[in-house]
Amino acid sequence: MGGLIKRGKGTFHFRMRVPKEYVGVAGKTEIHRTLKTDSARKAAELVPAMRKSVLDELKALKLLHDEPNSANAYRAAQEIVKKHGLNYMPSDALLLAPLEKTLVRFEKLAEGDNIQVARALLGGIKEPGLRLTGLVATVEEYRGHDNRHKNDDQLRKWRNPRKKAVRNLMKSIGNKDILISEIDAAAVQKHKMLWQKAVSTGKTKPDTANKDFIYMRSMLSDYYESIGMAESPRPYQGIGIKKDRYEKPNRKLEIPVSWMTEKWLSPGALDGINQEAIDILLISIETGCRQSEISNLPPHAIVLDDPIPHLNIQVEEGDMCREVKNTASQRQVPLVGVALAAAKRHPEGFPTYRGNSNYSNTINKALREKGLLPSEKHTVGGTRHAFESRLKKVQLPNDDRGELMGHSVKSIRDRELYGDDMTLADKLALHNLIVLPVPKHLE
Secondary structure (H helix, E strand, O other), rough: OEEEEEEEOEEEEEEEEEEEEHHEEEOOOEEEEEEEOOOOOHHHHHHHHHHHHHHHHHHHHHHHHHOOOOOHHHHHHHHHHOOOOOOOOOHHHHHHHHHHHHHHHHHHOOOOOOOHHHHOOOOOOOOOOOHHHHHHHHHHOOOOOOOOOOOHHHHHHHHHHHHHHHHHHHHOOOOOOHHHHHHHHHHHHHHHHHHHHHHOOOOOOHHHHHHHHHHHHHHHHHHHHHHOOOOOOOOOOOOOOOOOOOOOOOOOOOOOHHHHHHHHHOOOOOOOOOOOHHHHHHHHHHOOOOOHHHHHHOOOEEEEEOOOOOEEEEOHHHHEEEEEOOOHHEEEEOOOOHHHHHHOOOOOOOOOOOOOOOOHHHHHHHHHHOOOOOOOOOOOOHHHHHHHHHHHHHOOOOOHHHHHHHHOOOHHHOOOOOOOOOHHHHHHHHHHHHOOOOHHHOO
16 A cells, blocks of 8 residues: 655655565565645545556566566566656667667666666567567457457458468568568568569459558557557558559449349249258348348347348347448348248248358359359349349439448448438338349248
8 A cells, every 4th residue: 555745845755665576676665756746635636546557567567577578578668668758669779769869768767767667768678579470360369359249250251361461471581480570671572572473464453462461561550559569660551552543443243133033033943052042142132231241140130020020230249249341231121022031931040151151152153053143253242232223223312222231321421420320111111112022932
């Protein structure tokens, strides 16, 4: 515990006995800190924050002593230096810094701090020796809270492109597993040259290459943030490969309505295909949902006992956790036509495809083998594009289409969003404007 003492008629000081476990690193048994006030009331208010600050500093000192080469020690050094009103600078950077920056640190040392504080102020704590092969796992751990809603399949999809980016960087520098601190402008340039060659031969697109650079830039930022480095290196800043300005945007081809009604909804057309896959397809036709939004539905998200049967597309936790694309994607989607009939056949959802990425490959392969896709370039993802085209044909405004499809209306309008969200009843009325007839065999 700590208390207040007053030096003569001057300011109040905080006095605290050093806990036994910290005496060795503090080098003293008692700590005194000025509260910079002569008001007893004000001093009493400052005591809790001062006590916490002193304990935090003692914990940091102990980390420096007990784990001198760990990431925890590096973070602790950042905090110690920050309490002195400075940013941490490694010793080699400090040697190259202007003289006044170095002198300020020596002035802080003259205030009587111990050897561990001196090491921190003079940049004597080395950055943890993390190598490239450990980067993705380290960032994944650091981003644990952000990724907490992802299921195993979504985590795999988050992890794999980042692993690929690391592999490509390693390949470009001779398959060397270098330290993160060794990723410099020369290494990044070699990474870029690897992709420039692939792009120049037409084997890949600039977008593919740029994703690599974006993932590396993001992971390095996360890593340096995780160890508390305030002024971190940014070797991938501004790195990218320009797109061909004449290249047409790549987007999925929509499935024509006539194709869906005449080819997919005709009797016997889908025979032999897994029933769960068929019904996910039927729901996608009349909801415009992303495929994963349907295949990952937990039972409670399929609401059939409501006056307006609907799907709840939202972030899920627990055994059936899942992440949705963004905030705007969380929405209620009314069930009409073949989608309602399909949902009634599967009130518990689609366990064969829940939590994995098998649906897309299964349904596309099955339809292709049966000649039920308009071309080699078409996929079932085109049902979502067709859904918007159907809404456009009934002259539905752009932001209403966006809200039905889970897009950000604020972004569509490019201004602040006013008013309430569309009600489920309003959505139902709009869905009914484009609903397709339900064949007898699919009722």
